[in-house]
Amino acid sequence: MKPRQRKQYFRNMKRSDDSEREKRRKRWRLIQELGEQRIPYLSPADPGFQELWDSSYAGLALRQCSVLPDGLHERVQSALITLQRRGCLLRDLVRVRDRDVFTAVSRALVGQPGYTYRYLDTRLFAIPWHCEGEEGQKDENGKPCCDSDLRDACKAFWELNQFFCSDVRPQTNARGVKRSRSDTENSEDTPGEGMCEESVKDRLLEEKQEKEKKEEEEEDSSQGCSHSSPLSSTPPPNVGRLVQFNITLINYMDPTVMTQLKEEPYYGMGKMAVGWHHDENLVPLSPVAVYSYSCPAEPKNEGVTEKDGQGQSKDKEKETETEGEGTCKEELKEEREGLEKEEVQKEKACWRVGLKVAWDIHTPGLALPLQSGDCYYMTDDLNRTHQHCVLAGDMARFSSTHRVVQCCTRTLDYIQKRCSEALENLQTDPEKNTKSLKSLLPSTLQHTEDIHNEVEFEWLRQYWFQGRRYARFCSWWNKPMEQMEKDWKEMERMLNPYSASVHRLG
Structure with missing residues (x-):
């Protein structure tokens, strides 16, 4: 490496190290303030879940599987399985806290021809999705770049992307769509609660540092584009009018194979497939759309028979309760607690997305279960002000995460x-x-x-x-x-x- 190359390289490394040290300082201070306590989090079974969603996580919108057009589920799920069977989903070597580690999730990037996506010091190169009527690139022998099966799979992701582009716009106005609400109901966007004064100061300081870092990088590289999403309160002119997702990151993980998944450390939410993070290098304030597909469960044990037996025993209890009067309060309380525990276990068996307000230990977290075929959007500034993680369920799971990546240097x-x-x-x-x-x-x-x-x-x-x-x-x-x-x-x-x-x- 030449002297000037070394100088530029170490200057970039110093900026990265400074940013990482600042994050560690914040994390350490919050952990000290928290002590051995766990921050509370709410799931749909908990009282106040709806109110917490509306007040502090209003940028999250859930779309049930039934909203997708006829046949799209089958095409997308078939495409996901095609990528897995062909061996296209691979684990990436990424840089996390000064260590090179392999991701627990296997991934592939699909998107606009010639696009890339950079995360955790790793650049992914997109397999082009094939738009309707597009033949695609051919080699010198006239052979297409992909075979017909892979081409059909990539086209299915393009079709899903087209649906998300048209569907996400009304959802940005109807924030926080819940399962129990109509798809057309709007909820007002309210600011997050529970942010301590010191966290607010930290966020303002972080914004200032990010702005200075961006200006310094632009001056050094003369590229006019930061390597991380700028923290801006004003959306780009095109984002508010039309969303055009340009890539999707396909993910796959089987939790039964990955035996070393870490426990979620702050809330006790369970095993994490993907830790707490912001999605990097996206157009500021652009939404993120996610399609979730859980594979059919393997018949490892007689879980169905067990549930049936539980159901029968509950029916018998109800019969005896109606026949004999005056069931004691202790038995009713035990039954209620048993039902609550069973509900919690059912939720933890599902894959879930966890959300928290960044650098805040006072606002409860949110854990949203995902049924197979469900979609969710992260809109407005949710990806900037909040962090999210993916909590592993019992079954294997695919996801297709559609994003608007920065294209100035990508x-x-x-x-x-x-x-x-x-x-x-x-x-x-x-x-x-x-x-x-x-x-x-x-x-x-x-x-x-x-x-x-x-x-x-x-x-x-x-x-x-x-x-x-x-x-x-x-x-x-x-x-x-x-x-x-x-x-x-x-x-x-x-x-x-x-x-x-x-x-x-x-």
């Missing part, structure tokens, strides 16, 4: 333009067939080096390490990445001092 078109910018400083003598630099100005050479580093560290290394795993399923990225490697080698020669001087002299 697409193939962007990085190809950057390569063209750098190579504009290279000229070829047609007579001598030699190449030389048009300008040796330090600013021009620095600009070329910045692009050279970005191509290498943000694209080529990420692709050759993790992205090309998908080449055996889809060849879409093969030719673009080969060309990018050629451009990188050209820039490497341009930045070689000896080569540059020789070329310049002809």
Whole structure:
């Protein structure tokens, strides 16, 4: 690595370390304040669940499985199983708290051709979804980039994406749609409660630091785009009018295989498939749409017979209760407690999404059970002001999480333009067939080096390490990445001092 590369690399690492240290400081202070106590959380069976949802989690909207168009469930679920059977769902190596770890969830990115998504220092390369009537990219032999089964699967995700794009807009106005309410009922958006004064100060300080960090990054890289979602209170002009999800992150996990899932540490919600987090690198205030599909349960034990027996015993208790008068209060209390425990166990058997107000230990958390085929939206600034986790159920589960990712530095078109910018400083003598630099100005050479580093560290290394795993399923990225490697080698020669001087002299 060259001296300037090292300087840029360590400067970026210092920013990342500073941000991580600040998060650790906040986490440590909250844990000290909390002590050994658990923060309360509410589920649908708990009193006050509805009021808590309306007051502190109004940006969450639930859509039952029945709202999807006829046949879409079958196509999407078949597509999810196709990806799993083909081996397209892979665990990613990510960076978490200075450690490289494999995700518990297996993933694949599907979306607009040429789009990528970056999270936890890992870049995913999208398998293109095939819009209706689109043939897709072909290789030099005229062969499509994907086979027909994978193409049909990706098209199903595009159809689901189209539904979400049209359905999420009314849900942004009708916030907090619950199972017991009509799909057209609106609820007023009210601010979250229970935020301590110190947490408010922390959030304001965090916003200030994020703003300063963004301005510093823009000045250093001259790219005009932050690597994290800016904390803005004003939505971009297009988001309020029309939502266009451009990628979906497909997830799969079987909790019976993953034996080392961590317990949720703050509320005691249960085993976590995905820990507490904000979704990264999204367009500010853009919504997130999630489709959840739980696989049929394996008949490991006689759970159904057990439940039937419980039901019969309850019926007998009811009969004796009606026949004989004056069942004692203790028995009624025990029966009520037993029913409540059974309800809690049923909820924990389901996959759930957990939500909490970020950096707040006073507002109760929310745990929302998800039936197979349910969808939910995170709208407004919920993803910015709150954190969410995924709580594992008893069955295996797929999800398709649709997002509006930042495209200013995340697409193939962007990085190809950057390569063209750098190579504009290279000229070829047609007579001598030699190449030389048009300008040796330090600013021009620095600009070329910045692009050279970005191509290498943000694209080529990420692709050759993790992205090309998908080449055996889809060849879409093969030719673009080969060309990018050629451009990188050209820039490497341009930045070689000896080569540059020789070329310049002809």
